[in-house]
Amino acid sequence: MVVDKATADEIDRLFHGLADATRRDVLSRVLRRxxxxxxxxxxxxxxxAAVQKHVAVLERAGLVGKQRHGRERLVSGNPDGLRRAARLLDEYERIWRHRALAIEDILAEDEDKEDA
Amino acid sequence: MVVDKATADEIDRLFHGLADATRRDVLSRVLRRxxxxxxxxxxxxxxxAAVQKHVAVLERAGLVGKQRHGRERLVSGNPDGLRRAARLLDEYERIWRHRALAIEDILAEDEDKEDA
DNA sequence: CTTATCTACAACCACATGGTTGTACGTTAG
DNA sequence: CTAACGTACAACCATGTGGTTGTAGATAAG
Structure with a gap:
């Protein structure tokens, strides 16, 4: 939380980018090529125009990038964006695991008391 | 892709649930307790009412659950939802890594040709 | 140069989203 | 029983989202 200086808006855009089937499909295509x-x-x-808008959303989310190539704009996947999302989910899982461990500790404490 | 019979709508709801700072904060709180x-x-x-709606969105996303406890409804985090999201991101990363490997193969081929 | 292609962007529309307030219902406390 | 609390839900409003069509600017092709 301290290290990750990503603003809430950035994270909003990241997950919003992933929250649409068309966009996820575009992403998987451009990750391949x-x-x-x-x-x-x-x-x-x-x-x-609709597809163009979806690409723009993915771009704002940092999930894809565009390189101009002659008169066309090549859309390519940005694995860093994906990794950022994955790391965020890891943080939530860490919270959960930490709590699970805390519960185990409490149970262990109870056992100690039973022993006493 | 074949194994995961999750509908696109489910995945939409999952990521949409995560695409709001308030909801992410609620999630991290209820994961702890x-x-x-x-x-x-x-x-x-x-x-x-607004918070209630956010909780409802998280619930539809499968990220939290509610257990009635007297006259109150306790909201608790559902780590399975998180894991599902994480696995989806892994799939995209796998696509990318597969492509990266393919590129390495191509480069290796080129080297073979250079050797020839 | 002219034409066709790729892209960008504005204007518009229907509908979803995120917020509000108000009302109603079940459950606990006095 | 009555009052207070926690929740659910409907109605409403402003704004955002996902789609459309149309127009205009660069760049490549003939």
């Missing part, structure tokens, strides 16, 4: 927006748009039953 | 909605509501600068 960088693709132009037009190329991506062909895959979905929606307008080019 | 189950609390009533009123108790939680005291911590935030918003109405009881």
């Amino acid at each position: 960088a693709q132009s927006v037009t190329e991506l748009a062909r895959e979905y039953d929606m307008s080019f | 189950a609390q009533s909605v009123t108790e939680l509501a005291r911590e935030y600068d918003m109405s009881f």
Whole structure:
């Protein structure tokens, strides 16, 4: 918490980026191979502009990046964004595990009392 | 992908649940200790009903559960939900790593050709 | 140069979201 | 029993989101 100076908004954007099936699909595609927006748009039953917006959301979330390549913009996956999300989830799991350990300690204490 | 029969909507709800600072804070609190909605509501600068809605979102996401305890409803964290989210992120990372390995293979091939 | 392609962006619409207040109901405390 | 508490839920409002179409700017192709 102290180390991670990510603002709440950044984290909001990160998870919001992942909270849509189309965006997750785009992400998995560009993780495999960088693709132009037009190329991506062909895959979905929606307008080019809609796909463009989804890519923009992923970009703001730090999950993908764009490199211009001639007249097209190649969208590529950014594994750092994923790792950031994964580490955040790890923190919550750590909280849980810490609590689980604390409970074990309490149970152990009870056993000690029983022994006494 | 074949094994995970989670619908896209479920995953949407999962990440949407995590995409709000208040909800993440509620989650971290109830992971440490189950609390009533009123108790939680005291911590935030918003109405009881608003907190109630956030809890409902977390509940639909499978991140928390409620146990009735007298006249209050105790909200407690559900680590399974977290683990599900973490595993999903792992899948994306696996895609990336697979691609990274593929690139290494290609580079190795190039080296073979150089040797030839 | 002209044309076609890829992209960006604005305007618009329907609907979801996050917030509010108010009301009603079950349960505990006096 | 009555009063207070914890919760649930409906109605409402402002704003955000996901979609559309249309227009305009760069860049590549002929």
